Amino acid sequence: MLAFNAKKQLLEFLSEDIGSGDITSQLLPKRNISARIITRQFAIVAGARYAKKIFELKGCSVKILKKDGNKVKPNATIMLISGDAKKILSCERTALNLLTRMSGIATQTDQLVKKIPNKKTKLYSTRKTAPGLRYFDKEAVEIGGGGKHRLRLDEMVMIKDNHIAVGESLLSLIKKAKKKYKKFEVEVENTLDAVLAAKEGATIIMLDNFSPALIKKTVQILKDQKLRDRVILEASGGINSKNIAKYGITGVDIISVGSITNSVKGIDMSLEI
Numbered sequence: 001m002l003a004f005n006a007k008k009q010l011l012e013f014l015s016e017d018i019g020s021g022d023i024t025s026q027l028l029p030k031r032n033i034s035a036r037i038i039t040r041q042f043a044i045v046a047g048a049r050y051a052k053k054i055f056e057l058k059g060c061s062v063k064i065l066k067k068d069g070n071k072v073k074p075n076a077t078i079m080l081i082s083g084d085a086k087k088i089l090s091c092e093r094t095a096l097n098l099l100t101r102m103s104g105i106a107t108q109t110d111q112l113v114k115k116i117p118n119k120k121t122k123l124y125s126t127r128k129t130a131p132g133l134r135y136f137d138k139e140a141v142e143i144g145g146g147g148k149h150r151l152r153l154d155e156m157v158m159i160k161d162n163h164i165a166v167g168e169s170l171l172s173l174i175k176k177a178k179k180k181y182k183k184f185e186v187e188v189e190n191t192l193d194a195v196l197a198a199k200e201g202a203t204i205i206m207l208d209n210f211s212p213a214l215i216k217k218t219v220q221i222l223k224d225q226k227l228r229d230r231v232i233l234e235a236s237g238g239i240n241s242k243n244i245a246k247y248g249i250t251g252v253d254i255i256s257v258g259s260i261t262n263s264v265k266g267i268d269m270s271l272e273i
Contacts (some may be wrong), residue, residue, distance in 0.1 A: 069106075109140070110144040127150070129262065138151055159173050
């Protein structure tokens with residue numbers, strides 16, 4: 001079942017691309033056709049059900065051959081589409097844009113997850129997503145084996161450096177958060193603030209731009225002070241495919257990576273009639 005907001009967003013995507021009408025397809029004769037979407041690359045499929053819905057919104061029939069989460073090889077057929085040629089062509093680019101982007105995110109997420117040595121450490125995405133695409137980007141991360149973190153600002157308090165710059169102090173913001181919320185996250189830039197946040201009851205502590213060596217040192221200090229088990233530790237900042245393995249053995253619970261959604265390389269797919 002598609003969420004209502006997802007369906008609404010898909011209609012907006014179609015409207016953005018079609019405008020007042022696909023004037024090129026209007027030159028074509030009226031006829032029914034069959035088409036297929038194939039992948040040119042190895043991929044983790046993500047977004048197939050949304051691509052299907054895009055075509056269905058215009059009255060086309062779709063059969064998914066490779067579901068979300070399926071691993072596919074080059075030249076594999078993802079789905080079959082049949083219906084009015086003009087309607088299929090008017091949906092082609094919108095469906096492919098979403099499908100290739102989501103599959104790219106899922107595939108990249110899967111690759112990063114496999115590089116983390118400690119399987120207890122989970123990979124999470126961030127809010128670094130394209131406007132209008134967060135719902136889809138975050139779902140693609142989950143399909144690839146990662147976690148969503150928070151979707152919106154109203155889901156959880158997360159005290160970051162700019163909040164501290166505007167507020168009185170880190171300590172004062174933590175105390176205010178504790179009065180209103182059972183769960184909240186604090187971003188810290190040094191070990192002393194990590195210890196302070198743990199002592200004051202932060203649920204999650206984000207170690208921002210810490211080196212792997214500094215994270216290990218911070219984890220040990222928290223253990224020595226009997227604070228480690230009280231908090232979830234998150235590593236973030238400058239983490240990529242080349243260094244994620246080093247962060248994966250530091251003892252953190254979460255590694256968050258913005259590039260999986262803000263620097264997406266879509267999978268090469270095409271629609272063939």
